[in-house]
Amino acid sequence: MTPSPPNGWFDYPIRVQPHHTDYGGVVWHGTYITWLESARVECLRTVGMPFESLVALGYDLPVVDLEIRYRQSLVLGASAIVKTRLAPISGIRLNWLYQIETVDPSPRICVSARVSLVTVDMTSRKVVRRVPPEIQDMVKKVESYFAP
Amino acid sequence: MTPSPPNGWFDYPIRVQPHHTDYGGVVWHGTYITWLESARVECLRTVGMPFESLVALGYDLPVVDLEIRYRQSLVLGASAIVKTRLAPISGIRLNWLYQIETVDPSPRICVSARVSLVTVDMTSRKVVRRVPPEIQDMVKKVESYFAP
Amino acid sequence: MTPSPPNGWFDYPIRVQPHHTDYGGVVWHGTYITWLESARVECLRTVGMPFESLVALGYDLPVVDLEIRYRQSLVLGASAIVKTRLAPISGIRLNWLYQIETVDPSPRICVSARVSLVTVDMTSRKVVRRVPPEIQDMVKKVESYFAP
Amino acid sequence: MTPSPPNGWFDYPIRVQPHHTDYGGVVWHGTYITWLESARVECLRTVGMPFESLVALGYDLPVVDLEIRYRQSLVLGASAIVKTRLAPISGIRLNWLYQIETVDPSPRICVSARVSLVTVDMTSRKVVRRVPPEIQDMVKKVESYFAP
Numbered sequence: 001m002t003p004s005p006p007n008g009w010f011d012y013p014i015r016v017q018p019h020h021t022d023y024g025g026v027v028w029h030g031t032y033i034t035w036l037e038s039a040r041v042e043c044l045r046t047v048g049m050p051f052e053s054l055v056a057l058g059y060d061l062p063v064v065d066l067e068i069r070y071r072q073s074l075v076l077g078a079s080a081i082v083k084t085r086l087a088p089i090s091g092i093r094l095n096w097l098y099q100i101e102t103v104d105p106s107p108r109i110c111v112s113a114r115v116s117l118v119t120v121d122m123t124s125r126k127v128v129r130r131v132p133p134e135i136q137d138m139v140k141k142v143e144s145y146f147a148p
Numbered sequence: 149m150t151p152s153p154p155n156g157w158f159d160y161p162i163r164v165q166p167h168h169t170d171y172g173g174v175v176w177h178g179t180y181i182t183w184l185e186s187a188r189v190e191c192l193r194t195v196g197m198p199f200e201s202l203v204a205l206g207y208d209l210p211v212v213d214l215e216i217r218y219r220q221s222l223v224l225g226a227s228a229i230v231k232t233r234l235a236p237i238s239g240i241r242l243n244w245l246y247q248i249e250t251v252d253p254s255p256r257i258c259v260s261a262r263v264s265l266v267t268v269d270m271t272s273r274k275v276v277r278r279v280p281p282e283i284q285d286m287v288k289k290v291e292s293y294f295a296p
Numbered sequence: 297m298t299p300s301p302p303n304g305w306f307d308y309p310i311r312v313q314p315h316h317t318d319y320g321g322v323v324w325h326g327t328y329i330t331w332l333e334s335a336r337v338e339c340l341r342t343v344g345m346p347f348e349s350l351v352a353l354g355y356d357l358p359v360v361d362l363e364i365r366y367r368q369s370l371v372l373g374a375s376a377i378v379k380t381r382l383a384p385i386s387g388i389r390l391n392w393l394y395q396i397e398t399v400d401p402s403p404r405i406c407v408s409a410r411v412s413l414v415t416v417d418m419t420s421r422k423v424v425r426r427v428p429p430e431i432q433d434m435v436k437k438v439e440s441y442f443a444p
Numbered sequence: 445m446t447p448s449p450p451n452g453w454f455d456y457p458i459r460v461q462p463h464h465t466d467y468g469g470v471v472w473h474g475t476y477i478t479w480l481e482s483a484r485v486e487c488l489r490t491v492g493m494p495f496e497s498l499v500a501l502g503y504d505l506p507v508v509d510l511e512i513r514y515r516q517s518l519v520l521g522a523s524a525i526v527k528t529r530l531a532p533i534s535g536i537r538l539n540w541l542y543q544i545e546t547v548d549p550s551p552r553i554c555v556s557a558r559v560s561l562v563t564v565d566m567t568s569r570k571v572v573r574r575v576p577p578e579i580q581d582m583v584k585k586v587e588s589y590f591a592p
Contacts, residue, residue, distance in 0.1 A: 017482045018495065019324055023203060023317040023372050024270065029211040030181035030315060037178070038461045051462065052521030055171060063177040067215045073273055076319050077496030122172065125221055165334045166347065167472055171465040171520050178463060186313045199314065200373030224467050225348030319499060320566060325507040326481070329474035351467060359473040363511045369569055418468065421517055 002047050002145055009083035009099070010046065010145075012039035016078045026073035032100065032111055033066070039082040040096050040115070047145045049138040057134055058122050061094070065116040072102075072110045079103045080110065086146045089139070092118055092129065150195050150293055157231035157247070158194065160187035164226045174221035180248065180259055181214070187230040188244050188263070195293045197286040205282055206270050209242070213264040220250075220258045227251045228258060234294045237287070240266055240277065298343050298441055305379035305395070306342065308335035312374045322369035328396065328407055329362070335378040336392050336411070343441045345434040353430055354418050357390070361412040368398075368406045375399045376406065382442045385435070388414055388425065446491050446589055453527035453543070454490065454589075456483035460522045470517035476544065476555055477510070483526040484540050484559070491589045493582040501578055502566045505538070509560040516546075516554045523547045524554065530590045533583065536562055536573060 005011070014035050022028035041051045054061065074080055080100050087095040093116045100111040119128040119135055131139070153159070162183050170176040189199045202209065222228055228248050235243040241264045248259040267276045267283055279287070301307070310331050318324035337347045350357065370376055376396055383391040389412045396407040415424045415431055427435070449455070458479050466472035485495045498505065518524055524544055531539040537560045544555040563572040563579055575583070 015486075017478070017485055018318050019326060019478045019481055021319040022314050023319075023321045024208050024210070024273075025319045026210075026273070028315055029214070030178055030185070033178035033181060034461070034463045037463055041461055042459075050521055052519070055520060060172050062172070062174075062218065062221070064218050065216070066177070066218075068213070070210065070212050070214075073210070075496070076499060077494055125172075125174070163338075165330070165337055166466050167330045167333055167474060169467040170462050171467075171469045173467045176463055182313070182315045185315055189313055190311075198373055200371070203372060223348070224351060225346055320504050320506070320569075322506075322569065325510070326474055326477035329477060333474070356468050358468070358470075358514065358517070360514050361512070362473070362514075364509070366506065366508050366510075369506070421468075421470070 002141075004145055004147065005085075008146070009085050010039065010043040012042055012082040012084065013103075014038075014080055014082055016074050016076055016080075018076065021076050024073075026075055029070060032068060032070075032113070035082050035100070036068075036084070036096075036098055036113055036115055039084045039098070043084055044138075044142065047141045049141060054135070054138070055122065059128065059135060060120050060122050060125075061117045062120055063115055064093070064118050066113070068111060068113040070111055072108060074100075074102070074110055081107075086142055089143060092127065092131070094118075094139070094142075150289075152293055152295065153233075156294070157233050158187065158191040160190055160230040160232065161251075162186075162228050162230055164222050164224055164228075166224065169224050172221075174223055177218060180216060180218075180261070183230050183248070184216075184232070184244075184246055184261055184263055187232045187246070191232055192286075192290065195289045197289060202283070202286070203270065207276065207283060208268050208270050208273075209265045210268055211263055212241070212266050214261070216259060216261040218259055220256060222248075222250070222258055229255075234290055237291060240275065240279070242266075242287070242290075298437075300441055300443065301381075304442070305381050306335065306339040308338055308378040308380065309399075310334075310376055310378055312370050312372055312376075314372065317372050320369075322371055325366060328364060328366075328409070331378050331396070332364075332380070332392075332394055332409055332411055335380045335394070339380055340434075340438065343437045345437060350431070350434070351418065355424065355431060356416050356418045356421075357413040358416055359411055360389070360414050362409070364407060364409040366407055368404060370396075370398070370406055377403075382438055385439060388423065388427070390414075390435070390438075446585075448589055448591065449529075452590070453529050454483065454487040456486055456526040456528065457547075458482075458524055458526055460518050460520055460524075462520065465520050468517075470519055473514060476512060476514075476557070479526050479544070480512075480528070480540075480542055480557055480559055483528045483542070487528055488582075488586065491585045493585060498579070498582070499566065501576075503572065503576075503579060504564050504566045504569075505561045506564055507559055508537070508562050510557070512555060512557040514555055516552060518544075518546070518554055525551075530586055533587060536571065536575070538562075538583070538586075
C-alpha cells in the first residue's frame with residue numbers, strides 16, 4: 001500500500017509558463033482549473049488508480065461542482081505547489097480540497113479550492129449509483145492513502 | 149442609455165467546437181470558465197465599458213471567487229446560451245450570476261455559476277478601495293442596465 | 297446548394313478576450329490554432345457538413361500538418377476576421393488556407409496559415425484511404441462551395 | 445557553464461492529462477503548442493536564461509513562424525518526451541527544432557516541429573535588430589549549450 005503523504009496533502013509542483021498568463025502579467029484565473037485536475041489525476045495514479053484505466057473500464061469522473069478562491073496572483077516564471085487531499089467520503093461524491101502555495105522561504109496560499117466529482121457511465125453519462133467493485137476498491141485505496 | 153435586457157439576462161451564444169471537448173466527447177469542465185469570461189466582457193462592452201479601456205486606464209478586474217455547478221454535459225456541435233446578470237452591488241465586489249442553457253425547443257440549464265470580481269490597480273495588483281470616478285461611472289452603467 | 301463566398305474566402309469573425317492574451321498584452325500564439333479550427337468547422341457547417349455528424353458516422357478529420365506565420369500581434373479587445381478556403385484537392389489531404397485580418401478601415405494581415413487534414417477511422421485512428429460515399433459527397437460540397 | 449545535453453537534445457517530459465484530450469480520446473492538436481513552449485522555456489532556464497528575466501529587461505521572444513507535423517496520436521495517460529534543440533543561428537531568428545517521442549521500450553516519434561522566434565521590445569512590439577549585450581550573452585549560452 002502506498003504510504004500516506006507526510007503532511008496530509010499530495011503535492012503537485014507547477015511552474016508558470018507564458019501560456020498560463022494573461023494581459024495582466026499574472027496567471028489567468030482559468031489556468032488553475034487545469035492544475036487542480038492534473039494534481040488529482042496524478043494523486044490517483046500514485047495510489048494505483050490511473051485515470052485512463054478507469055476510462056477503459058467505461059467510467060468517467062466528471063466535475064459536478066467547483067469552488068475556487070483567488071487570494072494572490074502567481075506571476076510568469078513562479079514555482080508553486082498544488083496541494084490536494086480527499087475529504088472524508090459520504091455518499092457518491094468525491095470531494096477534493098486544494099491549496100496552491102508559493103515555494104518562497106515562507107509559503108503563502110495563493111488559491112484555495114474544492115472540486116466535487118461523481119462516477120458516471122462513459123456511454124450513458126448517467127451517474128453510477130451502485131458503484132462497481134473495481135471502483136469501490138480504487139476509492140478505498142485513495143481513502144486509506146489520506147486516512148490519518 | 150442601453151436599454152435593459154428584456155428577460156433580465158444578457159445573452160451570449162456559444163457553439164461547442166472540437167477544442168472545447170475532452171476524451172469523454174463532452175465539453176471539458178474548464179472550458180466553461182472561458183465562456184463565463186467572454187459573456188461578461190461582451191456584456192460590459194454592450195453597456196459602454198469595453199474591458200480594454202479599463203485596462204488602458206490602469207485597472208484590472210480579476211476574479212477573486214468563482215463557484216460553478218455542472219448539471220448536464222454539452223456535446224460536440226451543441227449550441228447554447230450563456231446568460232449572465234450582475235447581482236445588486238454592495239461593497240467593492242461585482243458578483244455576476246450565470247446560467248448556461250441549451251437552445252432546444254425546451255431549454256435546459258446545463259451550468260449555473262457565480263463569479264466575483266474586484267477592481268485592482270494593474271501595476272501594484274492591489275485592490276482599489278476608493279474607486280475612481282471613471283470606474284464608478286462605468287459600474288453605474290452596468291448596474292442600471294440590469295436594474296429592474 | 298450553398299452559394300460560393302463572394303470573395304473566395306469563408307469569413308469567421310473573432311474578438312480578443314482576456315483569456316486569449318498573454319503577459320505581453322497580445323494574443324498568445326497558440327490561441328490562433330483554436331480560431332483556425334472554429335473557422336473551418338463553421339465553414340463545414342455552412343456547406344451542410346456538421347462536424348458532429350462526421351464523428352457520428354465514425355470518422356475524424358485530424359490535423360496532420362500545420363504551418364502558421366505570425367506577422368502582427370492582435371491586442372486585447374481587437375476584432376478580426378479569420379478567412380479560410382479549401383485549396384484544390386489532390387489525394388487524401390484537405391488543405392485549408394487561412395488569413396487573419398484586422399477589421400480596421402484598411403485591413404492588415406496578422407496571420408497566414410495552412411492546415412492539412414486527413415480522414416481517419418475514429419476507432420482505429422487509421423487513415424481511411426477508400427473514402428466512403430458519405431464523406432466523398434460532403435467533400436464535394438465543400439469543394440464546389442470554393443470552386444471559382 | 446551548463447554541460448551540453450548528452451544526446452544533443454534537451455528533454456522535457458510530459459504526461460497526457462484529461463484537459464489535453466478532445467472528443468477523439470487523443471491529444472487535441474493545439475495542446476502540443478503549449479508543450480513546445482514549456483520545453484523551450486525550461487531549456488532556457490537550464491542554461492541560465494529564465495524567461496521572466498528577459499521580460500523584466502523589457503524584451504519578448506514571440507513566435508513568428510511555426511511548423512508542426514503530426515505523425516501519431518498520444519492518448520489519455522500517455523507519457524512522452526518533448527525533445528528540443530536550437531538550430532545554428534544565422535541572423536536574428538532563433539530556430540528551435542522539436543521531436544516528441546513516446547517512452548515505450550521502442551520510442552516512436554509522434555510529432556516533429558520547428559518554431560522560430562525573434563527578439564522584440566515589449567513596449568513597442570518592434571523587432572530588436574541591434575540585439576543588446578544582455579540578450580547576446582544569453583543567446584551565446586544557449587548556443588554553446590547545443591554546440592557539438
